[in-house]
Amino acid sequence: MSELSAADGGVAGAVEPEFDPEVEPAAASEVDDESVGPRLWAALACSRRGASHVRGDIGCQDHSAAEVIDDASRRSDAGLGTWAFAVVADGHGGVRHFRSQFGAVHAVEAMTSAFLTLRKRLVAPAVAAGGTEDADPLGLKLWKATAARLVVTEWRTFVYQHLCDAPPDERAPEPGLVRMLDHVRERHGGRNEQRLRSQVTAFRHWSRDRGESTGSGEPVEGRTTTPLPLPSDPGWPRKELGSWHAAAYGATLLGVLVGPGALYWLRIGDGAMVQIVDGEAVEISPVPDDAIANETPSLSDDRAVVQAEVGAVPLVDGMLPSAVVLATDGVPNSYLEPRGFLEFCEEVARRAAADRAGVDDRMPHWLDELSQRGSGDDMSVAMTWMAGSPTAGTTEENTGSGRDDSC
Amino acid sequence: MSDLPGGAISNRPLRFYWVLDVSSSMLGDKINKLNHALREALPAMRDTADDNPYAAVEIKTLTFGSGCQWVTTAPVPLEKFSWTDITASGVTDMGAAMKAMAAELSLANMPDRALPPVVVLMSDGQPTDDFEGGLAALMAEPWGKKAIRLAIAIGDDAELSNLKKFIGHAEIEPLMARNSEDLVRYIRWVSTQVLNAASAPASRPIGSSTGTSPMDNIPPPPPPDPDAADVW
Numbered sequence: 001m002s003e004l005s006a007a008d009g010g011v012a013g014a015v016e017p018e019f020d021p022e023v024e025p026a027a028a029s030e031v032d033d034e035s036v037g038p039r040l041w042a043a044l045a046c047s048r049r050g051a052s053h054v055r056g057d058i059g060c061q062d063h064s065a066a067e068v069i070d071d072a073s074r075r076s077d078a079g080l081g082t083w084a085f086a087v088v089a090d091g092h093g094g095v096r097h098f099r100s101q102f103g104a105v106h107a108v109e110a111m112t113s114a115f116l117t118l119r120k121r122l123v124a125p126a127v128a129a130g131g132t133e134d135a136d137p138l139g140l141k142l143w144k145a146t147a148a149r150l151v152v153t154e155w156r157t158f159v160y161q162h163l164c165d166a167p168p169d170e171r172a173p174e175p176g177l178v179r180m181l182d183h184v185r186e187r188h189g190g191r192n193e194q195r196l197r198s199q200v201t202a203f204r205h206w207s208r209d210r211g212e213s214t215g216s217g218e219p220v221e222g223r224t225t226t227p228l229p230l231p232s233d234p235g236w237p238r239k240e241l242g243s244w245h246a247a248a249y250g251a252t253l254l255g256v257l258v259g260p261g262a263l264y265w266l267r268i269g270d271g272a273m274v275q276i277v278d279g280e281a282v283e284i285s286p287v288p289d290d291a292i293a294n295e296t297p298s299l300s301d302d303r304a305v306v307q308a309e310v311g312a313v314p315l316v317d318g319m320l321p322s323a324v325v326l327a328t329d330g331v332p333n334s335y336l337e338p339r340g341f342l343e344f345c346e347e348v349a350r351r352a353a354a355d356r357a358g359v360d361d362r363m364p365h366w367l368d369e370l371s372q373r374g375s376g377d378d379m380s381v382a383m384t385w386m387a388g389s390p391t392a393g394t395t396e397e398n399t400g401s402g403r404d405d406s407c
Numbered sequence: 408m409s410d411l412p413g414g415a416i417s418n419r420p421l422r423f424y425w426v427l428d429v430s431s432s433m434l435g436d437k438i439n440k441l442n443h444a445l446r447e448a449l450p451a452m453r454d455t456a457d458d459n460p461y462a463a464v465e466i467k468t469l470t471f472g473s474g475c476q477w478v479t480t481a482p483v484p485l486e487k488f489s490w491t492d493i494t495a496s497g498v499t500d501m502g503a504a505m506k507a508m509a510a511e512l513s514l515a516n517m518p519d520r521a522l523p524p525v526v527v528l529m530s531d532g533q534p535t536d537d538f539e540g541g542l543a544a545l546m547a548e549p550w551g552k553k554a555i556r557l558a559i560a561i562g563d564d565a566e567l568s569n570l571k572k573f574i575g576h577a578e579i580e581p582l583m584a585r586n587s588e589d590l591v592r593y594i595r596w597v598s599t600q601v602l603n604a605a606s607a608p609a610s611r612p613i614g615s616s617t618g619t620s621p622m623d624n625i626p627p628p629p630p631p632d633p634d635a636a637d638v639w
Contacts, residue, residue, distance in 0.1 A: 051461065052459075052461050052607055056607070090610070092609055092610040092611065092612065093609035093610060094608075094609025094610065094611065094624070095609075095623075095624070097609065097610075183623075183624075186626075186627060187578060187623065187627075188578070247612070250610075250612055252610070270610075287519075290549065290613055291613065292517075292519065292521075292549055292550065292553065293521070293522070293523040293524075293549070293550060293553035293554075293621065294522065294523060294608045294609070294610050294611060294621070295553060295610070295611050295612070295613045296610050296611070296612065296613060297612070297613055298610075298612035298613070300612060301612050301613075307613075329610075332520070333419055333520040334416055334417075335413060335414055335415070335416060335417075335520075336414060336415040336416065336417045337414055337415065338519070339414055340413045340414020340415055340416075341413060341414070343412065343413045343414050344411075344412045344413030344414070345413075346412075347412030347413060348412050351412070362410065366410075366411050366412065369409060369411050370411065370416065373416045373417075373418075374416045374417065374418060374419075374461070375418070375419050375461055375520075376418070376419075376460070376461025376462075376607070377461075
């Protein structure tokens, strides 16, 4: 479960590299594995409100994104080569997680931000350590040592910003807060409900007094954003403010970044992470053993950085994935057998390579049908696939940002 | 004709276990009322399941007296389940029942994608075997630990402390059925409101500092009937 675990080929004992976004990255040509050559990627993402959420008039708590980044894309950084990523996040729902739909959105934002930031750095270690035993030409060690902390920090920053911009207000409570207050009163008594109410009030005043919030729902201009402190942080008045804040946004997060020379992944929680090699679906990272019975590691956990699983593997000829497919747990949970879900991944990847527009068109319908006949849960799929190789004479352009259909 | 890729689709399994004391102290009115209550609860249980179509409810019953015995070898889909009257005899080997539940909820036996199972223990007495060892075996199983565990004490002689240990939740007490009306009411509550909550659970962070439990969303039980006369 550690970001440095030996099980995933981690770098136990490695010193976390100092992160400096100003350092100029190496050119992609300096780090590309010549035997692999450049590839073209395509990407799509789709999230759908689950059938049980439609019945219960609950919003979608999933979110997803997928994107191809190259010199021609809107996030252009010339010379870094072609990259693609896929991300899915699943808000927990439930009374304690009354803002988890936002938590999932922030999770995807945090992962995307980390991908874009680290992409520049992942090619740089070749210059710093090339030729030595510490060489990290593909940034594998750097990824493993920095990704989890960066993503969790980004997520907590987004969450803190959202909390301060729109602090929960017990005078005009949002429906989720009403449910939580009712739940606390029913299960823990009126005194605990009053304590929670006073913590909600105290946070609103506290954030305004510190200049983190205007108290009117408008963002503070020029505010320096910081991560939401942990409840154990000495600067956090836990008794006064409580420790419900991160949990309110609780979500899982899966992300994969594919670069010119390696595949980098991060998992915090359940869901599926699959690559297609030679037409066959293979798990990149299995669901954690203890993630059963609807329990899952969470971004909102105080120990999310150490609960995160991260890994990176070089792309080697003969073992190249033709596609990477990520899904929130509602998708695999709808298949009677695990193999049935892997067949879904294989078939979707095959169809995407042959007919991208067809998959774009059908994916929302497939996810709706899966939810209706299966788990009833919200559904997300984010995928990226090899659309061709210039050296192999394929002419298809790098394509696409993913879309997020309903959430 | 669906063009949905992949294998067969199905709703998530929700296993619901009745674990019933059939020791000789249950003879007579208690076992008769228990059979009656469980049979009569089935229509309401089916209605509740119909309202939660994304959970595939399956029932399995374990009885314990001198030893323990499964009534069916496999969980039975609720729509095919019918109640078969049980009879009482023997001692109260609740520990053996806990061990049988541990085996039933083993990782090898449970579907990975199952919803947290519901285990309802009913007893009118004190264990005559190693209850602590049996409970330890059950709680050593991840599915046992994450199950929704509830208990109904039948009559005043039931050993409440063990039932409380079985539930393992600071805020949930064993339900005290002191008469047949209470028993019917509690079995109906478990069959409907608990089943409803168990059918659509939210995700929960593992080992969270917020200390969540699958039983957190169980609605409060009905109060006992103060006017009921036939006290066991």
